[in-house]
Amino acid sequence: MTPLLDVQNLRVSYTARSGQSSTALANVSFALQPGETLGVLGESGSGKSTLAAALLRLLPANGRIERGAIYFEGQDLLRATPRELEKIRGDRLALIFQEPSLALHPAIRVAEQIADVIAAHKSFARRAVREHAQQILAAVFPSEVKRIGNSYPHQLSGGQRARVLIAQAISCGPSLIVADEPTASLDPETQQEILALFRALRQKFDLSVIWITHNPLLLEGFADRVLVCYAGRVVETGPASSVLSSPRHPYTQALLRCLPPSTERGLANHKQCLPVIPGEAFVSVAAAEGCRCRFEPRCMERMVICTEREPEMIQLNSTHGASCFKHVD
């Protein structure tokens, strides 16, 4: 099967005002099959939001894709003209931003904001656009569709605004949605509702999803595969069930150990210190390019070789890979 999205050796850098350039992503490769949900897991500074922006060629002016290829539905997005990109974005490939209160126009009713997306891509008559927008709203809101469509963003709750963004994203029937922490600012109950909505929409519209998050717990039972990022590198990738339950990279292992224990286990070490990853993610990013493992300064299993070269992705089996020297025979 040809993948829906094929990212090869992607490398993105930002240039600071001082002229200094820093690499935000390097050697990022992955493929996504139609209908698949990929969870991208990473903490601040891991490059996960840069990845989202790069996939849609929406990097800020000082960001640059230096190398690599992004094939989407067989087309190389890095060679697409601005016009071609405009047609793809929002239509075949949609992005959901992190902050629903910032992504919506404050002074336009939400039904119109959804209609605007449809009108930009489809040559429907005005009436048909409006009807289509109502149908899309009905797909994401269980009730009160009319009232919500006529509301302004500030009249809606955080969860409702997140739903409006999802409605915009699915309005033109895309094959892939990239969602950058769409539930980060919501409470856990609303998060679960949004996840449930995504599950339903995925089936109904045959969607592929790239779900970017810093919270590994949100990916359990939701993502098919997981990509773990650290300091601009993919450190581990594999089926969600195996990455989350038996991680193989020291970073993923340490990250999952940091979580407060589930309540059954938790009672034994209630109010006891949690295991932590020593040091700051911040500092280690400064490590020079290509000559050492990025996680080495914070790693508990460091070896001499970790400071000499950067590890490559090592396939542990046909689906699970980790970039760590401890898996080299």
Place this chain on the structure above:
Amino acid sequence: MEPLLRAENVAKRFESGGAFGSRQEVRALAGVTFSIFPRTTLAVVGPSGSGKSTLALCLACLEPVSSGRIWFARTEVTALDAEGQRAIRPSIQMVFQDPASSLNPRMSALELVSEPLNIHKRFDKPERRDRACDLLQRVGLPREKAAHRPDEFSGGQRQRIAIARALALEPKLLILDEALSALDCSVQAQMANLLIDLQASLGLTYVFITHDLAMAAHLADEIAVMERGQMVEMGAAWSVVNAPQHAVTRRLLLAAPGVCHSALEPQAV
């Protein structure tokens, strides 16, 4: 043992609108009664809009209550005049969710931490400086970074500054309003450890407001569950997560990622 803080029937109403005669009253808190004992942690959990943050502001004397009474140690705070409240505020300090917006970006870490001492005219100048330095070290910030401004720190380090600042006046009660929510998982663990350590060494009492039930269960002695301004369930952390009584608590547990769900299965009683 006497409670450090006691709230009795606390209610808070806000009036909204009113410009065109459409005055509406919002009931943010109603009939909230509880006590917190010294050196313990009370976690307050509940969905968005349940009144958790309003409760925090009332406890910190930053919002007047509409009715009801709050005692801190033996003083009835709700009966105090402005002067009296000013005198009690240093003992009750708050840490907010987003250190990027709660810290003045133009002040250095050292200035931020010594500012409360300046305002309350405690100690002389060199002593304030020394104390601020000690506090920064206490919360795990490198000494050489004392002169740096908030934007030169990572999110976790900024929250450490906010905690150091809250500790400057040697409070007895620290109200942490979603203080860990904006941080990465690995940083949350570091901060949780810091809170545990500070509680043990300084004898602090915490009100820990959060969405995160797993963290609440880990850090708290007692958990209070709020919904629509009311405390619907309160009890030992262990029993609230393992034998939830109220429907709201069950719903929160079901939604909480990483919390064991066995407690929610139909009980064979």
